[in-house]
Amino acid sequence: MSEAAVPASNANANATEKMASLVREAENLKTKLEEERQKLNDVNLSNIAERLEQIAYVNIKPRKVLKGHQAKVLCTDWSPDKRHIISSSQDGRLIIWDAFTTNKEHAVTMPTTWIMACAYAPSGNFVACGGLDNKVTVYPITSDEEMAAKKRTVGTHTSYMSCCIYPNSDQQILTGSGDSTCALWDVESGQLLQSFHGHSGDVMAIDLAPNETGNTFVSGSCDRMAFIWDMRSGHVVQSFEGHQSDVNSVKFHPCGDAIATGSDDSSCRLYDMRADREVAVFAKESIIFGVNSVDFSVSGRLLFAGYNDYTVNLWDTLKSERVCLLYGHENKVSCVQVSPDGTALSTGSWDYTIRVWA
Amino acid sequence: MDVMSSSLQQQRVVVEQLRREAAIDRQTISESCAKMMKYITEHEQEDYLLTGFTSQKVNPFREKSSCTVL
Structure with a gap:
């Protein structure tokens, strides 16, 4: 018929x-x-970790304060050279710092405010950035005049761009956006190589899996979920729920088989990908402010988290206990990142400064 | 009818996604977390933020001492 x-x-x-x-x-x-x-929920992670020794004493001190932005610092990224830091701010400026000397080496003003994301290319010769302009723009790192003259718009979302990273080489950029999608762009042609649909809220953060061939990434969203994606197929491979509010930050554990999340619900969580479930919650009754950013130390034993109460909390990933607090910032801590060799932690804040701890 | 077919299509996507997620291999928490702990203990020695520097001289971010040897 x-x-x-x-x-x-x-x-x-x-x-x-x-x-x-x-x-x-x-x-x-x-x-x-x-x-x-x-x-598969046969045992608690903190029970397995009981036989491990307590982290007795962590000797992390404030070492440098980078001053120069005229508004909230929204994002920072370490250079692959382990010495320079790029920062982006609500003031519409990008600054490249020498973190050893605290000198500003480059400053670029963009035709937008709220530059929410910035990232070094693997070569260290380019930076990608964007924010309320909905775009991801690439700058070569040369003289200030040339940087502005040689900038290139690579991709455009239909809402703000919240996060960006270079997945494999200088040739591709992965972005997350307030339009609920992530996108993979070809830098040279500006072509959209793959788009990632699935979240039902703004995408706030992305991170790349460390150990594989660079085909897996994780995203966190205002829909309270974290998704693991296959970059080639564009499909969600795994999804993790549990947070009660926006997921502001996601980061792969250095072992590559777990992710940490930070949320407005004032908790951080650890999800194990092989067990396909949440294995730890990092929270305390006394902590009532949201988490903006998380990162692991190089071994993955420490989880650093930047909060809206101006503090950075250090968590023992395995025992789910707080190890200590870092005080210094005078406003919300918007971003935290461990340097590529694990020698230092950078923190950016709404107090207009970036601090380096080691 | 268009509304119906588009919501059918949406539901198909949801089901396909769930099928993929249901099909993945999983391990118990004890197995998987033992591997994570192994990774951490193997890398703890190179984790300066965790174990500190053997000497502050090797810390690239230390305060330079005010005296320098010429």
């Missing part, structure tokens, strides 16, 4: 039936997923 010959009412009934069956299958799969995950 041809389509046209099917009476409308029959076709409708057919579609309704299909819909019902799909909804049933979705429910069954969800139940099955939950059961499977529960089966």
